[in-house]
Amino acid sequence: MARPRIYFVVQPTVAHYREPLLRRLLESSRYDFDLVGRFKNSESSSADTIHSAAEEVLAKVRPLRFSAVRQFWWEHGQIREIWRGEHDAYVIAGRIPTVSAWVASASAALRGRTLIMWGHGWKRPEDGLKRRIRLAFYRLTDGLLVYGDRAKELGSSYGVPAEKIQVIYNSIYPESKIGAARENDDVAASPATIIYSSRLTARHRLDLLAQALGGMEAEARPKVLIVGEGAERPRLEEVFAALSVDAEFLGAVYDYAELRGLYAQADLAVSVGGAGLNVTQAMSFGVPVLAEDGNPDSSPEIEAVIEGVTGRYYQSGDADSLLRVLTELLASPEQLRQLGEASLDVVRDRYTAEKHAEAIENALDVLLARAARRSGAKR
Numbered sequence: 001m002a003r004p005r006i007y008f009v010v011q012p013t014v015a016h017y018r019e020p021l022l023r024r025l026l027e028s029s030r031y032d033f034d035l036v037g038r039f040k041n042s043e044s045s046s047a048d049t050i051h052s053a054a055e056e057v058l059a060k061v062r063p064l065r066f067s068a069v070r071q072f073w074w075e076h077g078q079i080r081e082i083w084r085g086e087h088d089a090y091v092i093a094g095r096i097p098t099v100s101a102w103v104a105s106a107s108a109a110l111r112g113r114t115l116i117m118w119g120h121g122w123k124r125p126e127d128g129l130k131r132r133i134r135l136a137f138y139r140l141t142d143g144l145l146v147y148g149d150r151a152k153e154l155g156s157s158y159g160v161p162a163e164k165i166q167v168i169y170n171s172i173y174p175e176s177k178i179g180a181a182r183e184n185d186d187v188a189a190s191p192a193t194i195i196y197s198s199r200l201t202a203r204h205r206l207d208l209l210a211q212a213l214g215g216m217e218a219e220a221r222p223k224v225l226i227v228g229e230g231a232e233r234p235r236l237e238e239v240f241a242a243l244s245v246d247a248e249f250l251g252a253v254y255d256y257a258e259l260r261g262l263y264a265q266a267d268l269a270v271s272v273g274g275a276g277l278n279v280t281q282a283m284s285f286g287v288p289v290l291a292e293d294g295n296p297d298s299s300p301e302i303e304a305v306i307e308g309v310t311g312r313y314y315q316s317g318d319a320d321s322l323l324r325v326l327t328e329l330l331a332s333p334e335q336l337r338q339l340g341e342a343s344l345d346v347v348r349d350r351y352t353a354e355k356h357a358e359a360i361e362n363a364l365d366v367l368l369a370r371a372a373r374r375s376g377a378k379r
Helices: 016-026 078-084 099-111 128-139 149-157 207-214 233-242 256-264 277-284 300-304 319-330 333-350 353-378
Strands: 005-009 032-037 066-069 072-075 089-093 115-118 143-146 165-167 193-197 223-227 247-251 268-271 289-293 311-315
Touching: 005 078, 016 032, 016 353, 072 099, 078 089, 078 099, 089 099, 089 353, 099 115, 099 128, 143 149, 143 353, 149 165, 149 300, 165 353, 193 256, 193 277, 207 233, 207 319, 223 256, 233 247, 268 277, 268 319, 277 289, 277 300, 277 333, 289 319, 300 333, 311 319, 311 333, 319 333, 333 353
Parallel strands: 005 032, 005 089, 089 115, 115 143, 143 165, 193 223, 193 268, 223 247, 268 289, 289 311
Antiparallel strands: 066 072
């Protein structure tokens, strides 16, 4: 029996961290995935671009062309694909300002195609016009693939059928690469080191970390490893230097072995401002995360940080709170060890490429069956 054929738009781009997931989808014994996607996040400045996947992976993905006017996009070719109907289901970007997605949804409804959207869904509570627009957008689809449990909770509370919202989480590494980077758990054996890994943009507000560490006694300050690149880097280097904080700006690092070596030096990872895959990256190496509580820019990966279990939180935008919790953690090697071990358990349970691919396949099982029932009921 032939496997169901799925037109599958990779979200958000065919980036380096999507490689393990895409390899597993291409190996699927349950579905035949035709992968489509943007190779670069070309809507970003050159300093903020994300490294693409390897050439051998890109060769198996059909390039997705798009046009943009400010925040509004048109993704070319999707409506034609849906109209032709050569696939059993169509998974596209669930981005409201993507005008073509609205037209694609209408085309799918007109032609009786199964259309599914993949995206963040609800990152925070909504009301008024914004909620009504999002609900109208998602009402046109047969299902939603979302990154976190909070999105499903919010969507269900707004009246979207729970079965229509499928949580698939997110991933960076395959299971074989999940494990403690530090071989020696004696974190007190050397001067404390913290690591920050994310793009250096205004959204991430790394100034707050410099401010917090600048409030420490000089001899108590940990070393800071800063992994990432972005337009804010020159200014941030000046900020850290002005506050006499020992910070090593390493630029973007994509090599797994090099990253693992950096995390092996770290006692703690700090996420300042909006959190995302930097959370699960640190936890994949057994390094607990200190994250900002309630930041509206945080992505669903923030759910992996469970207060007192896999990490800690500090009060949003508060350098004093960041300093207080950071000091508590660095003074407790045993707590750091326990948080790191629990972090690995959570990643293995939800955030590996294997679990991610399996969650997508399971979601498709549910949503295609749901669409078939609805189609049968209309006859």
